[in-house]
Amino acid sequence: MSELDAFRTEVREWLEANCPAEMREPIRDEDDICWGGRNFRFKNDAQKAWLDACAQKGYTVPDWPKAYGGAGLTPEQTKILKQEMKRIKARSPLDSFGIWMLGPALLQFGTEEQKVHYLNPIARGEIRWCQGYSEPGSGSDLVSLQTFGEDKGDHWVVNGSKIWTSYADKADWIFCLVRTDKTNKYQGITFMLFDMESPGVTTKPILLISGNSPFCETFFDDVKVPKDQFVGEINRGWDVAKYLLGHEREMISGGGAGGDMISIGGAFAKAFGKNAAGELDDPILRAEMAAFDTDVFAYRAMGERFMDMWKTGRAHPASSNMMKYVGTELNKRRHELVMSGGGSEALEWDSEESKGGARARSWLRTKANSIEGGTSEVMLNVIAKRILDLPGA
């Protein structure tokens, strides 16, 4: 037996012994997702047991080094762990902006001391992080941000506000872009870390068209931030932010790869019925769904090729922008078709049958896909400039 086969056997046995049956059920509600953090209320004992077991083994962040709370797995081993978890339909033990966003930034730019100090609580689900990037006046033009940190010797005093801060009202700490030099646009921003319980921090949830409030406005009123709480270099936070944006787009892109070839038309044919020829009984919708399926299957191939190339350094460094653009536009199209397929039933907003308006709310939620993390228009700008090398872009 090869080493990897042995590892697979070991993982299989470990999962069998440690993943509770309840954690192998599909996610039904928002509170089935474990976000961790100081104030997180576990839905049940199984959710907590599953997190604790994974945290102890390093499996919440399997590919991070052991010193930072990971399991130190190789890419091949990580892939096997994911495959085995998928096989038993295990839920993710921990969803976390700390894992997805701050972790990669610290691993790339943090000091050894910072890595040990911040990454371990992320891996154990003890500290929940939120991201402070956009401001009311700085969306796509993020670098124009004005939240200001005044240098007071051993600390900064931060004033300003952030918007679209995901789950700011539930987060323990924030990683935040703060202007520290007003004379230098790009090299005048610092990537700061601070506690959301610091005096002067307030949050206000934003009600979205979906009826949900996953995002907040976050206000900073004379917030004291110790001078050792930043990543990278002072005034060079834009480098960290850019790295993270690339990472975020890569993550979104990767979401398109490796999945099952699920056909939207196939799913609706069951609900709609078929005509005598065995075709979905609405020819124009059938055609649109088939065209969509074709594009999705094509995008899956693109996702596979992109990841193969990205991981081996063959991809154009800006190609994650193209993946994000194509993938998010496709997802919006999917939900338009889901709504068309669902007809008036999909319009229901709060009935039990509609699972609280799940389809309508998801449809509305997807409209943000091509706005958050860089709009489609910004993605096209980046492709034009960095890949096609068009002038003046």
Next chain:
Amino acid sequence: MPLYHNDDQAMLKDSVAPFVAEQAPVSHLRKLRDSADATGFSRDLWAQFTEMGLPGMLVPEAHGGLGMGHMETGIVLEEIGRNLTPSPFLSTGVGAVAALAKAGGTQAGRWLPAIASGEAIVALAIDEGAKHRPDRIATTATRAGNGFRLDGKKSFVLHGHVADMSIVAAKTDGGITLFAVPKDAKGLTADPRRLVDSSLASHVTLDGVEVDADAVIGEVDAGGEILDALLAATRTGAAAEMVGVGQGAMDMTVTYLKERKQFGKLIGEFQGLQHRAAHLYGEMEVARATVMKAQQLLDEGSEGAKLMVSVAKAKAGRAANLAVREGVQMHGGIGMTDEYDIGLYMKRDRALAEFMGDVHYHIDQVARMNGY
């Protein structure tokens, strides 16, 4: 297998790309067109292809070929597409080889070595009407004497008027049977028509064509699977060629955006054009990945190949079509002139898009393969 070219494939591309660009650039097509060439391609160029071993790439080594796969022939086809090179490579070196290799037997032994050595040009006589409907073949093969008698009409038969042999799909009592019909068969006539892209495709009439029993490719009534292999290979090849056509058109257009000035600016500075060019880039990249996936699945003999082949033909069709339309539009008035090459890309794209099933046909196939 990762979805990018390995070192051997990259080397193949490095030798084929400059060869095609030097020996058969767009001016080569213009020369054939302007001299009203009656063959449809240059035999001298085909001899050069043969020297490089290209016609036999897909032919198994046992039959004198190189035993390569669709990923490799796709590399050649992309360059053929990029340079709009008239060539029987797709019909002969890909479609016919796939069918003969799948069938094996007498005809494979007779024709595969001849294809590999560059001696034989083979045409594919599948379509019967203006649209590709291989499930409605009406040409009949009835038993007569020691063999069969073929009756029917075929259309869109590329190289049909010069082919040494045509693969004819016909209905037999219990299914579909493929036949190898030699060019001198009595009752076989090919009427070549000049198409919009200057290629020559024939209306072929089979009027009581008599062939021996051993003209059957594979087994009688069992041609369905062989036809499927022929179609999958040819469609994937056409998709690869379209990626080349689309990429060629896109490259030419992006270059033009960086040269042409209006309103005192390079037109590539205008965001209205930048976004369209960037969108096109995304579509072309997706099409390329999809075609490579189809090639990979075909080479692996995977069951998922059939779906991906249709996805590839449809997606490459959409993307290349966008590339040539945006190409002509962004070139403005000069894009409408015969002197400028971009229009030739539009013409070739249209012909390739129609060949072996257009975008609509293949999107419909995607629906059917997914049960709706």
